[in-house]
Amino acid sequence: MKREASRAISFVVNGAERTYKGPAFKRLIDVLREDFGLTGTKEGCGEGECGACTVLLDGKPAASCLVPVSQVHGRKVETVESLARGESLNPLQRSFLEEAAAQCGICTPGILLTAWSWVKAGGSADPEAVRKHLSGNLCRCTGYQSIVDAVVKTVKKRRAA
Amino acid sequence: MPKPGIAVGRSVPRVDADAKLRGVAKYIDDLRLPGCLYGVTVRSTIAFGTIRKVELDPCWPWKDAVVAGPKDIPGENCVAVIEADQPLLAPGRVMHPMEPLLLVAHPDRNRVWESSKHVQVSYDERDPVLTVSESLARKQLLRGTDNVFKQYLIEKGDVATAFAGAAHIVEGEYRTPHQEHAYIEPNGMAAWVEADGAIVVVGSMQCPYYVQKALKRIFPGRDIRVIQAVTGGAFGGKEDYPSMLAGHAALLALKSRKPVKMLYDRSEDMASTTKRHPSVVRHRTALSKEGRLLAQDIDVVFDGGAYLTLSPVVLSRGTLHATGPYECPNVRVRSRAVATNSPPNGAFRGFGAPQTLFAAEAHWEKIAAETGLDPLKLRRLNLVREGSVLATGQVLKESVSAAQALERVVARSSYEKTRRTHAVCNRKPGKVWKGIGLALVHHGPGFTGSGEVMLASRAAVALERDGRIAVLSATTEMGQGEATVLAQITAETLGLDLSLVRVETPDTAKVPNSGPTVASRTTMIIGGILMKAALKLKERVVQELGSFPTTTKGLKEAGRKLASKGPLTFEEEYRKPPEVVWDEAAYKGDAYGVYGYEAVTVDLSVDRTTYEVKLRAVHTSTDVGRAIHPELVRGQIAGGTVQALGWALTENAVFQRGRMSNSQFTNYVIPTFSDAPPIDLDIIENPYSRGPYGAKGIGELPHNAPAPAVVAAVRQATGLLIGDLPVLPEKICHGLLARRKAS
Ligand code: FES
Ligand code: FES
Numbered sequence: 001m002k003r004e005a006s007r008a009i010s011f012v013v014n015g016a017e018r019t020y021k022g023p024a025f026k027r028l029i030d031v032l033r034e035d036f037g038l039t040g041t042k043e044g045c046g047e048g049e050c051g052a053c054t055v056l057l058d059g060k061p062a063a064s065c066l067v068p069v070s071q072v073h074g075r076k077v078e079t080v081e082s083l084a085r086g087e088s089l090n091p092l093q094r095s096f097l098e099e100a101a102a103q104c105g106i107c108t109p110g111i112l113l114t115a116w117s118w119v120k121a122g123g124s125a126d127p128e129a130v131r132k133h134l135s136g137n138l139c140r141c142t143g144y145q146s147i148v149d150a151v152v153k154t155v156k157k158r159r160a161a
Numbered sequence: 162m163p164k165p166g167i168a169v170g171r172s173v174p175r176v177d178a179d180a181k182l183r184g185v186a187k188y189i190d191d192l193r194l195p196g197c198l199y200g201v202t203v204r205s206t207i208a209f210g211t212i213r214k215v216e217l218d219p220c221w222p223w224k225d226a227v228v229a230g231p232k233d234i235p236g237e238n239c240v241a242v243i244e245a246d247q248p249l250l251a252p253g254r255v256m257h258p259m260e261p262l263l264l265v266a267h268p269d270r271n272r273v274w275e276s277s278k279h280v281q282v283s284y285d286e287r288d289p290v291l292t293v294s295e296s297l298a299r300k301q302l303l304r305g306t307d308n309v310f311k312q313y314l315i316e317k318g319d320v321a322t323a324f325a326g327a328a329h330i331v332e333g334e335y336r337t338p339h340q341e342h343a344y345i346e347p348n349g350m351a352a353w354v355e356a357d358g359a360i361v362v363v364g365s366m367q368c369p370y371y372v373q374k375a376l377k378r379i380f381p382g383r384d385i386r387v388i389q390a391v392t393g394g395a396f397g398g399k400e401d402y403p404s405m406l407a408g409h410a411a412l413l414a415l416k417s418r419k420p421v422k423m424l425y426d427r428s429e430d431m432a433s434t435t436k437r438h439p440s441v442v443r444h445r446t447a448l449s450k451e452g453r454l455l456a457q458d459i460d461v462v463f464d465g466g467a468y469l470t471l472s473p474v475v476l477s478r479g480t481l482h483a484t485g486p487y488e489c490p491n492v493r494v495r496s497r498a499v500a501t502n503s504p505p506n507g508a509f510r511g512f513g514a515p516q517t518l519f520a521a522e523a524h525w526e527k528i529a530a531e532t533g534l535d536p537l538k539l540r541r542l543n544l545v546r547e548g549s550v551l552a553t554g555q556v557l558k559e560s561v562s563a564a565q566a567l568e569r570v571v572a573r574s575s576y577e578k579t580r581r582t583h584a585v586c587n588r589k590p591g592k593v594w595k596g597i598g599l600a601l602v603h604h605g606p607g608f609t610g611s612g613e614v615m616l617a618s619r620a621a622v623a624l625e626r627d628g629r630i631a632v633l634s635a636t637t638e639m640g641q642g643e644a645t646v647l648a649q650i651t652a653e654t655l656g657l658d659l660s661l662v663r664v665e666t667p668d669t670a671k672v673p674n675s676g677p678t679v680a681s682r683t684t685m686i687i688g689g690i691l692m693k694a695a696l697k698l699k700e701r702v703v704q705e706l707g708s709f710p711t712t713t714k715g716l717k718e719a720g721r722k723l724a725s726k727g728p729l730t731f732e733e734e735y736r737k738p739p740e741v742v743w744d745e746a747a748y749k750g751d752a753y754g755v756y757g758y759e760a761v762t763v764d765l766s767v768d769r770t771t772y773e774v775k776l777r778a779v780h781t782s783t784d785v786g787r788a789i790h791p792e793l794v795r796g797q798i799a800g801g802t803v804q805a806l807g808w809a810l811t812e813n814a815v816f817q818r819g820r821m822s823n824s825q826f827t828n829y830v831i832p833t834f835s836d837a838p839p840i841d842l843d844i845i846e847n848p849y850s851r852g853p854y855g856a857k858g859i860g861e862l863p864h865n866a867p868a869p870a871v872v873a874a875v876r877q878a879t880g881l882l883i884g885d886l887p888v889l890p891e892k893i894c895h896g897l898l899a900r901r902k903a904s
Contacts, residue, residue: 039191040184042393044345045427049826052345080184093182097174100792103800104640105181106188106346106393131834138826140343140394141640143799144837146792 011072013038014082024070029053031069032079040080040109044138051137054110055079061114061136080109083116091157092116095150103141111137115151125155162846163787168652168659169854172792175645176664177391177638189349189364189390190424197351197420198227198266200413201277204433205251205260208289208502208819209301212253215263218279226276227266227417234412236381240405241374247468247505249379249408255284256303256467257504258820259433261405266413266421289502289819293441293462296499303467303500310465310498311473313480315748317552318491323456327447333527335444335520335884337868339814339821340437340509340807343831346393347430348402352410353420359384360411365392366403367637368677369667375404376411389667395639396804397508400679401470402434431824435507436814438463438475438498442483442520444527447491452534454489454543457552461496461517466505472498475506477609479513481752482865484552485521486563486603487543492552503819508679510801511864514604515808522600522869523884526876536873537576540567540601555751558740560849560857562758562784567601570760573843574780579764583877593766595777598873601760602865605753606681606858610743613686613735618676620690621732622651622698628717630655630698632664632691633730635675636683641860642793643683649789650688650853654695657711673732681757681858684789686735688853694733701731738851755849757857759783761802761866767878772890772897774810774875776838779867784845786857794859795842801863802840807832809868813887 009020013036020031032038032055044052046065053065056078083090089097092115102108111134118133130151131144139147165171180186205212215230217223231238231252238252239245251260263280267273290296296308304310324330350364360383366372369387376385387407392399406423413421425434440463447456461483465472480496529536544563550556571577576597583595607613620634632651638644644664652659665672675687699709702719705726710716723729743750764777781798788794811830815823823829848855868886876882881896 033191038184039187042188042346043190044347045826047427047825047827050345050427084183089179089182096182097178100172100175100178100642100790100796102175102178102181103642103796104344104346104392104394105177105186106344108181109184112182127839131837135833135835138343138345138831138833140345140396140804140831141800142796143801143803143840144832144834145799145840145842146796148834148839 009069009073011074012076014078020069025068027065028055028067028069028072029064032064038079038081042106042109044106051110051114052107054113054137056113056117059117061117078113080112083112092119092154095154099146099150099153101142101146101150107137107139111139111147118151119154119158123155125152127152166653167656168649169789172790173645173649173659175642176648177644186391188346188393189351192351192363192390194351194420194422197422198268198413198417199270199273200264200266200410200421200423201273202261202409203263203265203277203280203282205255205258205262207255207284207286208258210255210284210286212251212255212262213283213285216281218281221276221279225267227413229264229412229416233416234379237378239378240408241378242401242404242470243473244469245378247470249405257502258818259504261409264409264413266417291501291819293464293499293501296501303502308500310469310500311476312497313477313748315480315492315494315552317554320456320458320491320493323491324447327455328450329448329532330445331448331528331531332445333524333884335442335523337440337516337519337886339439339506339816340812341431341814341829342396342398342509344394344396344398347425347427348399348406348434349424350403350406350410351420351422352407352414354414354418359386361386361388362407362411363388363390364403364407365390365399367395367399367639367679369635369637369669370674371401371677372404372407373669376407379408380411387669389637392637392639396510397512397679398435399639400508400677402507427826428824431829432821433504435505437509438465438472438506438513438516440516442517444520444524446524446528448528448532452532452539452542454487456491457484457489459483459494461494463498463513463516464501464506465498466501466503468505470505471507474609475508475513479517481553481605481609482514482603483517483521485518486545486601486758488545488549494552501819503816510804511861512680514861515805515864515868518602518865519868519886522602522866523872526873526882530882537571537599544601553752554749560755560786560847562845562847563601563603565845565847566758566760566782566784569843569845570762570780570782573782573841574762574764576762580877587878591769593768594878595766596874596876596878597762597764598870598877599760599762600866600870600873603756603758604681604862604865605756606685607753608680608682610745610752614737616676616735618686618690618735619673619732620675620687620694621673621730622691622694623730624698624716624720626720628713628720630657630662632662633672634687634691635667635672636687637667637678639678641797642790643678646684646789646793647688647691651691651695653854654692655699656709661713661716681860681862684856685852685858688856690733690735692853694731697731697733754851755857757784757786757859757862759862759866761870763867763870763874765871765874765878767875767893772893774888776806778841779838780841780843781863782843782845783862784847785859786849786852787846787855788844789854789856791844794844797859798842798863799840802867803832803837805864805867806837806871808886809871810887811836813889
C-alpha cells in the first residue's frame with residue numbers, strides 16, 4: 001500500500017506530460033484542481049450524477065469525481081482549459097457565447113467537453129440525438145434549450161465548412 | 162416589437178461569458194487561500210428536543226482541529242433575517258434535523274470530516290410536529306400560542322351572499338411539496354479576519370448586504386466586508402442561507418485566526434438548506450350558470466419549517482397571487498404560515514406564487530369537470546383586462562396582457578385542434594394516452610406592497626479615470642444575466658458602446674446597498690435607478706462640456722476636467738411612483754406596480770402500461786414589458802419552465818421525521834437534457850411606463866404556469882385530476898385503480 005502510494009503517476013493533461021506523486025486513490029478531479037491548479041473542472045455532486053466534473057479521458061467524456069488518479073496513468077486527459085487557443089475561443093465555445101448557453105456557468109465546462117466529444121466525433125445535428133448524448137450532464141439554469149441550439153449550430157457550421 | 166437601441170433590445174454577448182466558457186471564472190471553491198482551514202458543521206440528528214451533552218471523543222487527536230460552539234459567539238446567537246429567532250448554533254433546544262450545533266475546522270479537507278464524526282451529542286428527544294395539520298392542531302407549541310408565524314386576510318365584496326345566489330359551487334384541495342433548488346454549485350463561503358479586526362467573507366450568494374446585516378449582530382463592533390464570488394446558480398436558495406454559512410465561517414476564522422473555507426457537499430446542501438414551502442390550498446368557488454366568477458373563498462397554509470426566516474414575505478406573495486389573474490367581485494383569501502420541526506423553508510423562484518397559482522389554475526380543471534364548461538372558455542370569460550379590480554382593490558391601469566398571452570399561446574400551440582385530436586386518439590387502442598393542458602398566470606415583479614420603499618435601494622454610475630463607466634450596485638450575477646442587462650441599460654442611457662461600461666463586483670466595500678437580488682426586481686427596480694443615475698452623470702458632463710463624449714478618449718478628458726469640481730460618482734435611490742399606493746395595515750391597494758403575464762400549454766403523453774409521463778411539447782407566451790436582452794429573457798423563461806416541470810413531475814423530496822431522506826441527485830430527480838421538452842418561447846413586449854425602456858421583471862413568472870398545465874394535460878390524457886404534486890406514475894396508477902373499483 002505504502003509503495004503504491006508513492007509511485008509516480010504520469011499522464012498527459014491538455015497536451016503536456018504531467019507527473020503526480022501522492023495517494024493513488026485521490027480522485028482525478030482533486031488532482032486536477034489541487035495539484036495542477038486546473039480549477040475549470042467543477043464539482044457538483046461528487047457521485048457521478050451531475051457531470052459538472054466531466055473531462056475527456058482518451059477523448060471520451062468521464063466523470064473525474066469517480067476516477068481514481070491511478071487509473072489515468074499513461075492516458076490522455078483534456079479539461080475545459082484546453083479548448084480555447086489563446087485569445088480565440090473554439091467553435092463550440094463561440095456558439096455557446098452567441099446562444100447565451102452559459103448562465104451561471106458551473107455546468108458549462110463539463111457540458112462543453114461532453115458536447116465537444118460529440119462535435120469532434122462527427123455527431124449529428126439532430127436535437128434529439130444531441131440531447132441524448134448530453135443527458136449525463138445536468139444544468140439547472142438554462143432549461144437546456146440554448147445549449148442544444150449551440151451544439152446543433154456548431155455541428156451545422158462544421159459541416160458547411 | 163420595438164426597434165433595438167444602441168445596447169437595449171440586442172442579444173449582445175454576456176459580459177461574464179468569456180471567463181465562464183474558458184473555465185477561468187473563480188467560484189468560491191476555486192479561490193486559493195494559503196494556509197486556510199476547512200470548516201464543517203456538526204448537525205442535529207433529531208427533529209425536536211434538547212441537547213443533553215456534547216462531548217469530544219477523548220481518543221481522537223484534536224490538536225490540529227479548532228472547535229467552535231455557541232459560547233464562542235461574541236454577539237447575539239442568531240441569524241437575523243426578518244426576525245432573529247433562528248440561532249447560529251443551537252444553544253440547547255433542537256428545532257429540526259440537520260440544525261447546526263457545533264463547528265469544526267482542520268487544515269486537511271478530509272480529516273475535518275472525520276473529526277466532526279468524533280463529536281458525540283446526546284439528546285432528550287420529544288415528539289416532533291411533522292405536518293401542517295399537526296402544527297395547526299398544536300401537537301406541540303413551536304411558536305407563540307398557535308404555531309402560526311404569520312397570517313393574512315384579504316376581503317373584497319360579500320362572499321357569503323354571493324354563494325347563496327350561485328348556479329355552481331365547486332370545492333377543491335391542492336397540495337404542493339418541498340422543492341430543492343438544486344443549483345449545481347452547492348453553498349460555499351470563505352472568511353478571514355484582517356489585521357485591524359475586520360471580518361471579510363467571500364462566497365456564493367445573492368444578497369451581500371443581507372449577509373453583512375446578519376454578521377453585524379453576531380460580531381458587534383467589527384467592520385464586516387462581504388464579497389460575492391462567481392455564483393453557480395441560486396434561484397432563491399442563496400438568499401438567506403448564506404448568512405448562516407458566513408456566520409459559521411467567520412466564527413471559525415475568528416477562533417482559529419486563520420482563513421476558513423466551508424463548502425457543503427451535495428447531500429449536506431440538500432438536507433440542510435432551504436426549500437420551497439410545501440402548501441395546502443383549498444378553493445371554494447361560486448360561479449354563474451355560464452361560468453362567470455361570483456365568489457372565490459381561498460384558504461392557504463404554508464409549511465414554514467422550524468424558524469420564521471422569510472416565511473411572512475413568501476406567504477404574502479402567495480396570498481396576493483392566490484386568485485389567479487381573474488376578476489371576481491367577491492373574494493376572501495385567508496392564509497397562514499405555520500411551524501413544523503423541519504429545516505426552515507425559504508425563497509425559491511416565484512416565492513409563494515407558484516404554490517397558490519398552482520391551486521388556482523388546477524381548480525379550473527375541477528370547475529370544468531363539475532360544470533361541464535370548457536377550461537379555455539372559463540378563462541376567457543374571467544381573465545383580468547385593463548381596468549379590472551383585483552382582490553386588494555388594485556385597479557390594473559396598464560400593460561395588462563392576460564388575454565393577449567392566452568390567445569397567442571392557444572394559436573401557436575393549436576391548442577383547440579390538438580385537444581380534439583388527442584380526444585379522438587385516446588378513445589382508440591394504443592400505447593399512450595395524450596393530453597394538452599393550459600394555464601394562465603400573472604406575477605408582480607419587485608418587492609410586495611411598501612417593500613421597495615422600505616428597502617430604499619441605491620445604485621450608482623461612475624466616470625472612471627480610464628474613461629470607462631462603472632456600474633456600482635450590490636445586485637448579484639447568479640446566472641440570470643444581471644451584469645449584462647444593467648450594463649446595457651447604462652450604456653443605452655448614455656448612448657455609449659457597451660464595451661465602455663464595466664460592472665463592479667458586488668462587494669460591500671465598493672458598492673452601495675441595492676437591496677437583495679430577488680423578487681424579479683433587478684432589471685425593473687435597479688435598472689430604473691441606474692437609468693436615473695446615468696442621466697445625472699450625463700447632465701453634469703453636458704453642463705460642463707456642452708455634449709456627452711462617446712469615446713474612451715473623450716470620456717477620459719471629461720473625467721479630467723470634472724475631477725477637480727467634485728466626485729464623479731452619481732448615486733440614486735429608489736423612488737416610488739406616486740400612483741402606486743399600498744396600505745399595509747388594511748392589506749389593500751397596489752400590491753405591485755405592474756404584473757407580468759404568461760400563458761403556457763403542455764402537450765404530453767402517458768404510457769398506458771407504465772403510466773410514465775413524457776413531455777411532447779411546451780409553448781409559452783410571456784409578456785415581459787420590454788426584452789432588454791431577448792436571448793437572456795428566453796433563457797430565463799426556458800430555465801424557469803423546466804424547473805417548474807421538474808416540480809410538477811419528478812422532483813419528489815421525501816421527508817422522514819423532518820429530514821430529507823433523498824438528498825442526492827440519484828434520487829431527487831431534476832430534469833435532464835432528455836426529459837426537458839423543446840419549448841416554443843413567444844415573447845410579448847407590452848411596455849410598462851415605469852420600467853426602464855418598458856421592462857418588467859421576468860425571473861420568477863415562468864415558474865408559475867407549467868405545473869398546473871401539466872395537471873390539466875394529465876387530466877385530458879387519463880381523466881384524473883391529480884391536484885397533489887408531483888404527478889408520479891404511481892399516483893396515476895392509484896387513481897385509475899380507484900376509479901375502476903368505484904365503477
Ligand atoms: S461532480 Fe462528478 S458527476 Fe457530479
Ligand atoms: S448554467 Fe447554471 S447550471 Fe448550467
